[in-house]
Amino acid sequence: MxxxxxxxxxxxxxxxxxxxxxxxxxxxxxxxxxxxxxxxxxxxxxxxxxxxxxxxxxxxxxxxxxxxxxxxxxxxxxxxxxxxxxxxxxxxxxxxxxxxxxxxxxxxxxxxxxxxxxxxxxxxxxxxxxxxxxxxxxxxxxxxxxxxxxxxxxxxxxxxxxxxxxxxxxxxxxxxxxxxxxxxxxxxxxxxxxxxxxxxxxxxxxxxxxxxxxxxxxGNLSYFGVIRVPRLGWDLVGPGLTVALGAGVAGGLFSRLMIASLTGSPQRLNTLRARWPVRFAAVGGLVVAVLGLVSGGVTFGAGSEAVKQMLAGHDELTPLFTLLKFIATWITAWCGVPGGIFAPSLSIGAGIGETVARFATPDMGPALIAMGMAGFLAAVTQAPLTAFIIVMEMVDGHSMVLSLMACAMLASLVSRMISRPLYEALAHHLV
Amino acid sequence: MxxxxxxxxxxxxxxxxxxxxxxxxxxxxxxxxxxxxxxxxxxxxxxxxxxxxxxxxxxxxxxxxxxxxxxxxxxxxxxxxxxxxxxxxxxxxxxxxxxxxxxxxxxxxxxxxxxxxxxxxxxxxxxxxxxxxxxxxxxxxxxxxxxxxxxxxxxxxxxxxxxxxxxxxxxxxxxxxxxxxxxxxxxxxxxxxxxxxxxxxxxxxxxxxxxxxxxxxxGNLSYFGVIRVPRLGWDLVGPGLTVALGAGVAGGLFSRLMIASLTGSPQRLNTLRARWPVRFAAVGGLVVAVLGLVSGGVTFGAGSEAVKQMLAGHDELTPLFTLLKFIATWITAWCGVPGGIFAPSLSIGAGIGETVARFATPDMGPALIAMGMAGFLAAVTQAPLTAFIIVMEMVDGHSMVLSLMACAMLASLVSRMISRPLYEALAHHLV
CATH class of the missing domain: 1.10.3080.10 (Clc chloride channel)
Incomplete structure (x- = not known):
């Protein structure tokens, strides 16, 4: 006492x-x-x-x-x-x-x-x-x-x-x-x-x-509304694993590209960037503009609109969109503008999930898109808990907690073989 | 690189x-x-x-x-x-x-x-x-x-x-x-x-x-089903604060009682418990049985049934139930049987919330009950994050995250003035 x-x-x-x-x-x-x-x-x-x-x-x-x-x-x-x-x-x-x-x-x-x-x-x-x-x-x-x-x-x-x-x-x-x-x-x-x-x-x-x-x-809205998922069964395992591995590899590559571009030794393109940063940014902006025109405008901005379209099932362009968005996000960051990669990463991940969903039964679409978002974000940041909880809260998908958790963890493990943690490496560069 | x-x-x-x-x-x-x-x-x-x-x-x-x-x-x-x-x-x-x-x-x-x-x-x-x-x-x-x-x-x-x-x-x-x-x-x-x-x-x-x-x-069910809360407004602040403070004080007292009973120096009742543990348990069991009979059976067991009744609005006995459940849970733990206090704590907390809800507008009931659960559990364990997340997941109350978080934090701060953290103290006793 x-x-x-x-x-x-x-x-x-x-x-x-x-x-x-x-x-x-x-x-x-x-x-x-x-x-x-x-x-x-x-x-x-x-x-x-x-x-x-x-x-x-x-x-x-x-x-x-x-x-x-x-x-x-x-x-x-x-x-x-x-x-x-x-x-x-x-x-x-x-x-x-x-x-x-x-x-x-x-x-x-x-x-x-x-x-x-x-x-x-x-x-x-x-x-x-x-x-x-x-x-x-x-x-x-x-x-x-x-x-x-x-x-x-x-x-x-x-x-x-x-x-x-x-x-x-x-x-x-x-x-x-x-x-x-x-x-x-x-x-x-x-x-x-x-x-x-x-x-x-x-x-x-x-x-x-x-x-x-x-x-x-x-208002107290979920970012992307509530995802209605069907009762998830064992048939989700195959497509889910594919999404997790795909998102892990893509996210690891993205993270490695970002680290190389933003902290890499000044050689080739980075020499140009260091010498003429403003001209480099102008060229980068031009590339992003061209990518946007090629994609019909969907790669501009954060990409939330594209994710909503995918969740609603309007997804003619997804595989191309995913690749272009990946490049546009990387180029944007390389230019050195103030701006984050969370939302673009989520839309790239959604694109990965939707691409895999084309080969699975159609009603799995929303679940695989959500898993792609969590997986890619987890691979890029190597912070799996934050990634899956953000996605869970964004789609209000309480019933998907376990699948999102597993996907984020796997993708982050795969990414760890490819790249250092992105924010860690960038922060280390600043210290 | x-x-x-x-x-x-x-x-x-x-x-x-x-x-x-x-x-x-x-x-x-x-x-x-x-x-x-x-x-x-x-x-x-x-x-x-x-x-x-x-x-x-x-x-x-x-x-x-x-x-x-x-x-x-x-x-x-x-x-x-x-x-x-x-x-x-x-x-x-x-x-x-x-x-x-x-x-x-x-x-x-x-x-x-x-x-x-x-x-x-x-x-x-x-x-x-x-x-x-x-x-x-x-x-x-x-x-x-x-x-x-x-x-x-x-x-x-x-x-x-x-x-x-x-x-x-x-x-x-x-x-x-x-x-x-x-x-x-x-x-x-x-x-x-x-x-x-x-x-x-x-x-x-x-x-x-x-x-x-x-x-x-x-099955992927929430423990207590989904709580439908009305749009929460500023009128929740007064009752919510009352619940948080009430749960904090009650939880702190409960934690202090438990620590004194389970680790306290052997004096008075604890001398009896140390000398004749089995007889002490028999008397404790008798007290729990009497409390159960007095309450019409609702204090027996984990108490989840009582919470469901409260959430459904059948709550004639709540204030008495809360007190009796508090005593029954404490006596049960004092006896030294293998058994936890999470679920009983949740039902005590629900009782506190429901008691306050009688003085507020009726449609606040479920929200205040959920806040009572999170608050009392947070006060007992002084682990506010776990407490509010458990309750959020149990009632699938995503829209209540902020109120649950605030309530759990406040209750845990109040409890910290009254008692040491329960599990910490009990674990320390075992080392």
Whole structure:
């Protein structure tokens, strides 16, 4: 009994230390703010992509000029003023959390200034029609907001910079995907590697509040609606394994390509990229524009529309789309624009699943598409838990938990034979 | 590029080392076996409780003899032959994983022999009508099966005893609740405190296979069916906070009572328990039988039936039921029978939620009941993530993720002021 907490003493401490409550209110306030920023970024990205779509639908060929010019402009502005905002945003937060990263330089990777830049330049990438996602950037956006809380907290507060960064990153994933569970698991699997009782309170608070803001803004909808799967039987094993292996190999290759392009030694193309980054981006933008025209417009943007089409069964172009989307996403990232690869990865994975589904019974389609999404994302990030939970929450496919889990795990094991973990390698490059 | 994995070399290693594949097959086989054992235990527990219910419905007063005699018998057999099988099973697995626990004594807490004993004596506790759950015991049952794999694995295998114990425990939760996600999070939050890439493969494998066995046996149903919640608005905040605080205080008290009863210094009642454990159990059984008769039978067993009644709106007795169930569960655990507190805790929590719901608008009932379950369980275990995910998976309440998360976190914070973490304290007592 002697080690039991003294409830009355605890209660007295709680009620008498007003500073503790001010600190708590500050954290709560910043968590709400982080949610608001992610919502604002979502609205901005959607609006910007709407602009692009309007242009494309009226003057399709104009994108051959528009996309290269805007891409070059984004890369120029990024390199000139906000180098820390290039790319996904997840490696930046991971690097800032790295134990060997000097605390003084943290502001170069995560700050309120970078949050605003990421929102503007990320939205511009959508306006350019590039193959980007807004989920990775949301991690950096929300972490940049949350870390700002530190300067108002009392010096003795138990909430340190690490906890705020992790909480912000988790809140970003939760609010961007409307997937609170994925936020929790992302924090553990990708950001900290462990679960500390003290930090988990801050993380959960941030996720709940940012998630509430997102739900208030967009309603409590699953990203892709609810997938209705038939009762899954043993006949799913063959096609499911094919999807898992295919997604694993493709995701491993994608990850390896990305690492080679973004951290590789400056030789051949990377020499050109290092010497003339803005011209390189213009050429990259041109390639993405051409790929978009060839695919009839579906490889532009995050790719969620293509996934919805596949889930609805309109999928004439899928195998070609999958290949083109793969290339467009890689080229986009190589250009160095601020933008993530989560959403494009999900649409590539969906394409893999749908391609396999053509050789299986038709009612397996949605299940295999979901498995492809989880598998490819797991292979790219080598974070199988986060990948399958994101997909589960996106499609509200509770009955598919086991198949998604198995697929994500297998794909990630295959990918591990091909490539280092993507975010790990990119973060290491930043430290 | 130089640090990239060499795919062909990796593939060659994979394909040439048959021992690796034998090891993998062994782990897969044991994971399936663990699932089968949990299924068998579930069937046995249900069958045994059916026996009790048949007796109670025909000769209600006979339980005043039956329950004390059987309880005494169970405690006698447990103490005589299988002392490691007493109680929930989760503290045993936690203690076996403790870094200071001598590896040689591990067999006294987790073994195939204890698995079989736990199944038989656990089922007998159900036959006695005690207020027990089968989820905690399932953790020990499955971990006992999984750890047995170690003796067949090659000495160089990367799958060590720790990974097997964690995987077994996680598979036990996943298969017992049909809640694979909860299994993952339980492994991280309660068993290891961290996520290791190597161990997570074994954990996921075990969860997927044991989960598949359970789904094949019982169908892919949520434990309590799908809760339909109305669109949640700000009017839920007041009642929700009340539930969270109430569940937090009640759960903290329950945890503190349990710790004092099971590890406290031998004084007053605990002196009697230490001197005459079997007679103590007989008196405890009598108290549980009286409580059951007073409540009209609803406090007997795990309490899932009562929760279903509450969710369906038949809840005349709830406030009294909640109090009596609280006492019955505590007394049952104090007796020292093999049996868990997860399911009874959920029904106590549901009772708290339902009691608050009487003062709120009626359509909030199911939401508040679910929040009560998550809150009370989180307060008792101080493992908020596992608690809210279990409840989310049990009621298939994806739309409630945020409210469940917030409630579990708050309740666990309140409980932390009142008591040490229950399983932690009990495991510490065993080391």
């Amino acid at each position: 002697n080690a039991e907490p003294d409830f009355l003493a605890n209660l007295r401490t709680e009620l008498s230390s007003w500073r503790l409550w001010v600190d708590r209110a500050i954290v709560l306030g910043y968590a709400l703010l982080a949610g608001l920023f992610v919502v604002a970024f979502t609205l901005a990205a959607n609006w910007a992509f709407g602009l692009f779509e309007a242009l494309y639908s009226r003057h399709a060929w104009a994108v051959l000029v528009w996309t290269p010019v805007l891409t070059a402009g984004i890369v120029w502005a990024t390199r000139r003023w906000f180098p820390g905002s290039a790319g996904s945003g997840i490696p930046q937060v991971k690097a800032a959390l790295h134990s060997e990263f000097p605390a003084g330089r943290r502001g170069s990777l995560v700050s309120l200034r970078l949050t605003l830049a990421k929102m503007a330049l990320g939205a511009a990438s959508f306006a350019a029609g590039l193959s980007v996602g807004r989920e990775g950037p949301s991690v950096q956006v929300a972490a940049g907001v949350m870390q700002h809380a530190r300067r108002w907290l009392s010096p003795g507060s138990s909430v340190d910079m690490r906890a705020l960064l992790v909480a912000g990153g988790a809140a970003g994933i939760a609010a961007a995907f409307n997937a609170p569970l994925a936020g929790v698991v992302f924090a553990i699997e990708e950001l900290t590697g462990r679960l500390e009782a003290r930090a988990s309170g801050v993380i959960l608070t941030a996720i709940v509040l940012a998630g509430l803001v997102a739900v208030s803004a967009f | 130089n640090a990239e994995p060499d795919f062909l070399a990796n593939l060659r290693t994979e394909l040439s080392s048959w021992r690796l594949w034998v090891d993998r097959a062994i782990v897969l086989g044991y994971a399936l076996l663990a699932g089968l054992f949990v299924v068998a235990f579930t069937l046995a527990a249900n069958w045994a409780f059916g026996l009790f219910e048949a007796l109670y419905s025909r000769h209600a007063w006979a339980v005043l003899v039956w329950t004390p005699v059987l309880t005494a018998g169970i405690v006698w057999a447990t103490r005589r032959w299988f002392p490691g099988s007493a109680g929930s099973g989760i503290p045993q697995v936690k203690a076996a994983l403790h870094s200071e626990f001598p590896a040689g004594r591990r067999g006294s807490l987790v073994s195939l022999r204890l698995t079989l004993a736990k199944m038989a004596l656990g089922a007998a506790s159900f036959a006695a009508g005690l207020s027990v759950g089968r989820e905690g015991p399932s953790v020990q049952v499955a971990a006992g099966v999984m750890q047995h794999a170690r003796r067949w694995l090659s000495p160089g295998s990367s799958v060590d005893m720790r990974a097997l114990l964690v995987a077994g425990g996680a598979a036990g939760i996943a298969a017992a609740f049909n809640a694979p996600l909860a299994g993952v999070v339980f492994a991280i939050e309660e068993l290891t405190g961290r996520l290791e890439a190597r161990a997570s493969g074994v954990i996921l494998t075990a969860i997927v296979l044991a989960g598949l066995v359970a789904v094949s046996a019982f």
